[in-house]
Amino acid sequence: MTVGKNIPHDSAVTHVSGESIFIDDRAFLKNEVVCGLMGAPIAHGRLKNIDISKALEVPGVLGIYTHKDLASNRWGAIVKEQPILVDDIISYESEPVCVIAAESYKAIEKAKQLIQIEVEEIEPILSLQEAIDREDFLSDEKKIARGNVEESFSNAEHTLEGFFENGGQEHFYLESHACAAIPLENNQIEVHSSSQHPSETQHVVAQSLGLSYHQVVCVVKRMGGGFGGKESQAAPFASLVGLCAKKLKRPARLIISKDDDMKITGKRHPFKNFWKVAFDKEGKILGYRIRLFSNGGAYTDLSESILERAMLHSDGCYYIPNVEILGRVCKTNIHSNTAFRGFGGPQGNATIESVIEEIAHFLKKDSLEIREKNIYQGDKLTTPYGQIVDNNTLPELMEKIKESSNYLKRREEIEEFNKNSATHVKGLALTGTKFGIAFTARFLNQANALVNLHLDGTVQVSTGATEMGQGVNTKIQQIAANAFGIDASLVQVMPTSTEKNHNTSPTAASSGSDLNGMATLIACNKIKQRLASVFNTLQKGEISPADEIEINSVEELDHIVFENSKVRDTKTSKEIDFKELISTAYFNRVSMGDYAFYKTPGLGFDKAKGKGQAFNYYTNGLAVSEVLIDRFTGETKVLRADVLMDLGRSINPGIDMGQVSGAFIQGMGWVTSENLTYSDKGVLLSHSPTTYKIPSIQDTPREFNIDLIENNTNDVCVHRSKAVGEPPFLLGNSVWNAVKDALYFVNPSNASKLKLPATCEEIVTLLDE
Numbered sequence: 001m002t003v004g005k006n007i008p009h010d011s012a013v014t015h016v017s018g019e020s021i022f023i024d025d026r027a028f029l030k031n032e033v034v035c036g037l038m039g040a041p042i043a044h045g046r047l048k049n050i051d052i053s054k055a056l057e058v059p060g061v062l063g064i065y066t067h068k069d070l071a072s073n074r075w076g077a078i079v080k081e082q083p084i085l086v087d088d089i090i091s092y093e094s095e096p097v098c099v100i101a102a103e104s105y106k107a108i109e110k111a112k113q114l115i116q117i118e119v120e121e122i123e124p125i126l127s128l129q130e131a132i133d134r135e136d137f138l139s140d141e142k143k144i145a146r147g148n149v150e151e152s153f154s155n156a157e158h159t160l161e162g163f164f165e166n167g168g169q170e171h172f173y174l175e176s177h178a179c180a181a182i183p184l185e186n187n188q189i190e191v192h193s194s195s196q197h198p199s200e201t202q203h204v205v206a207q208s209l210g211l212s213y214h215q216v217v218c219v220v221k222r223m224g225g226g227f228g229g230k231e232s233q234a235a236p237f238a239s240l241v242g243l244c245a246k247k248l249k250r251p252a253r254l255i256i257s258k259d260d261d262m263k264i265t266g267k268r269h270p271f272k273n274f275w276k277v278a279f280d281k282e283g284k285i286l287g288y289r290i291r292l293f294s295n296g297g298a299y300t301d302l303s304e305s306i307l308e309r310a311m312l313h314s315d316g317c318y319y320i321p322n323v324e325i326l327g328r329v330c331k332t333n334i335h336s337n338t339a340f341r342g343f344g345g346p347q348g349n350a351t352i353e354s355v356i357e358e359i360a361h362f363l364k365k366d367s368l369e370i371r372e373k374n375i376y377q378g379d380k381l382t383t384p385y386g387q388i389v390d391n392n393t394l395p396e397l398m399e400k401i402k403e404s405s406n407y408l409k410r411r412e413e414i415e416e417f418n419k420n421s422a423t424h425v426k427g428l429a430l431t432g433t434k435f436g437i438a439f440t441a442r443f444l445n446q447a448n449a450l451v452n453l454h455l456d457g458t459v460q461v462s463t464g465a466t467e468m469g470q471g472v473n474t475k476i477q478q479i480a481a482n483a484f485g486i487d488a489s490l491v492q493v494m495p496t497s498t499e500k501n502h503n504t505s506p507t508a509a510s511s512g513s514d515l516n517g518m519a520t521l522i523a524c525n526k527i528k529q530r531l532a533s534v535f536n537t538l539q540k541g542e543i544s545p546a547d548e549i550e551i552n553s554v555e556e557l558d559h560i561v562f563e564n565s566k567v568r569d570t571k572t573s574k575e576i577d578f579k580e581l582i583s584t585a586y587f588n589r590v591s592m593g594d595y596a597f598y599k600t601p602g603l604g605f606d607k608a609k610g611k612g613q614a615f616n617y618y619t620n621g622l623a624v625s626e627v628l629i630d631r632f633t634g635e636t637k638v639l640r641a642d643v644l645m646d647l648g649r650s651i652n653p654g655i656d657m658g659q660v661s662g663a664f665i666q667g668m669g670w671v672t673s674e675n676l677t678y679s680d681k682g683v684l685l686s687h688s689p690t691t692y693k694i695p696s697i698q699d700t701p702r703e704f705n706i707d708l709i710e711n712n713t714n715d716v717c718v719h720r721s722k723a724v725g726e727p728p729f730l731l732g733n734s735v736w737n738a739v740k741d742a743l744y745f746v747n748p749s750n751a752s753k754l755k756l757p758a759t760c761e762e763i764v765t766l767l768d769e
């Protein structure tokens with residue numbers, strides 16, 4: 001069995017040696033030009049005029065193109081409303097206005113200084129609260145409800161209310177947006193893009209350049225990280241590089257600098273969520289109302305789906321009988337916010353976890369007690385949207401991590417410590433993730449795969465999945481190798497390309513391996529059926545030159561197994577080398593390639609009613625974090641973090657452990673140090689690593705324990721695995737709740753005011769006030 005083994009990531013060696021090819025590592029083609037963008041100078045206004053005449057005179061500048069050069073200037077993942085280049089209204093600072101193609105980057109820089117953009121300013125809306133007050137929305141109000149919240153508020157012993165605010169988050173992929181375009185004959189174009197969504201990139205390039213889809217191929221070899229930031233927003237860049245290539249009839253590349261990338265592209269959505277909760281004296285939650293407002297920025301992008309996922313995760317890991325969840329996307333004059341690991345889930349989850357800390361403080365109980373009382377129990381309870389939480393591993397996880405993290409004993413020690421330390425304070429919190437796996441847009445839950453066997457016994461697999469570091473290629477490699485019973489080294493997962501796999505979904509929603517892995521397995525099985533039939537025929541004696549191989553039904557072949565590079569009949573005990581069988585198949589004209597399609601069965605969430613089967617299953621996990629805060633500076637250290645996850649039967653536990661640790665740290669960064677700051681004119685000030693602080697190795701938990709439980713029940717996913725990419729991101733919330741817990745000890749009246757991120761500045765202010 002190759003599935004379940006820790007084979008190395010398919011790029012492990014070349015990433016370390018530096019041989020991995022990213023877009024900008026591609027050797028320059030003959031005549032290739034470089035491109036750059038010129039952005040809007042203000043956050044909101046009317047574009048009156050662009051004067052490029054002087055810039056065009058700069059030696060080396062080959063062309064400067066505006067919206068007028070595009071056949072169609074609108075794109076959008078959900079609503080086709082966003083200009084590729086500003087044509088009328090400027091909606092955020094740095095919004096691309098024109099693209100410059102030149103012989104050198106120096107020429108581009110000179111040209112940018114000479115382009116004159118004439119604007120008429122309009123007052124921008126910059127804050128979420130301002131947008132709420134002015135009712136400046138990008139969506140209608142959505143609602144998910146069950147029971148009667150009003151009644152629960154009037155009948156309950158206690159109610160509390162407040163609001164929860166979280167900031168955005170920069171994706172900080174190491175490879176910024178990058179793309180290259182090669183014009184081919186007959187108006188065809190080949191686009192290479194650092195994109196999670198090659199199909200959408202193909203479509204947007206074609207539409208914007210006035211081409212048909214069959215004239216455009218989009219290839220994605222890999223990304224240097226995506227994290228959701230390249231789900232929708234890679235496409236317009238590809239249009240722009242395509243425009244330059246098409247105009248000049250020369251290959252072109254567009255590599256966005258870190259600073260420009262940070263200014264131009266969207267980030268995680270800030271939210272401001274108003275809540276009210278009803279509970280009894282034991283801390284059992286009886287009713288919860290939450291009204292979510294997300295900051296979508298300038299355009300809709302994926303905001304509606306992100307808001308929806310936030311609403312679908314507003315229950316966290318907790319069963320609440322009476323619920324009302326309302327949500328709306330706000331429009332502001334900043335970059336258009338977009339998908340980011342968790343896709344709204346972290347924001348919904350963070351609110352309920354924060355509310356639980358408040359209930360605990362109010363009742364003078366440990367927050368763990370409140371969580372234990374409310375966590376989904378058994379296999380029959382339903383979510384506010386009516387999906388049954390079956391195969392529920394949350395209680396098992398709770399029992400185990402409470403023990404393994406030594407929670408109760410450490411709680412006592414922390415209380416002792418806090419009483420005795422004049423300089424520091426500690427906090428402890430356990431939080432959870434119950435992450436719904438599936439795209440909430442049902443049509444996206446489909447995938448296709450192409451599997452080709454070669455005569456030397458090796459295999460090439462192509463799917464719509466894109467590799468961004470998460471290891472999807474390696475998992476697909478294992479699934480194919482496992483199917484044929486051969487060593488994983490004999491399987492190569494090929495670059496993603498729209499000419500092999502079409503109408504693909506983005507590699508997102510953590511379901512890349514679920515969907516593409518399943519399509520791969522189906523394709524392999526189709527080939528295996530034919531190979532096994534050949535073997536069946538062979539066993540009857542020599543195949544004569546005039547024979548046609550009869551393909552048997554799957555049932556007739558169930559005694560033929562593919563193992564250890566051999567194909568064996570368990571009835572006759574006869575066996576043949578896999579390679580020899582392939583050769584026989586070829587010479588008898590049996591196809592050794594196949595294509596398969598997969599769609600996730602059973603999904604059906606009714607958005608209008610806010611009810612139904614939104615997800616295929618849940619990936620669950622819990623984390624316990626302990627923080628140490630310097631009372632004078634607010635400096636916070638995570639002393640220890642314990643994470644326990646249910647990943648079903650992992651296809652590659654090593655890769656999954658990497659995903660869990662990476663997601664936790666990225667989540668921890670969001671809730672602690674990553675702070676986006678803007679000027680009062682809406683200019684992003686924190687647009688480089690010097691002003692935007694992601695976690696470094698020094699910030700990781702001093703003690704970091706990650707473990708997986710055994711769970712063989714997930715029969716709705718390939719090899720009973722579970723998706724891993726996003727769910728553990730939400731566990732970073734445990735660090736924020738631990739900070740809140742610590743604040744309650746020092747300054748209870750301020751703890752409820754804690755914003756996310758809990759930066760040193762935020763903490764020290766609340767400690768002081």
Ligand code: MTE
Nearest residue numbers: 225226227341469470508509510511512725
């Ligand atoms: N891991 C790495 N190393 N780099 C990434 O960009 N993206 C995350 C997650 N893990 C990401 C990552 C996000 S947002 C998603 S949705 C999933 O990977 C996508 O891949 P999968 O569906 O194959 O898990």
Ligand code: HPA
Nearest residue numbers: 305343439440441508509
């Ligand atoms: N998750 C991630 N990406 C998506 C989704 C989703 O549910 N829907 C559309 N894009």
Ligand code: MOS
Nearest residue numbers: 228340341508509
């Ligand atoms: Mo991940 S945010 O679904 O790309």
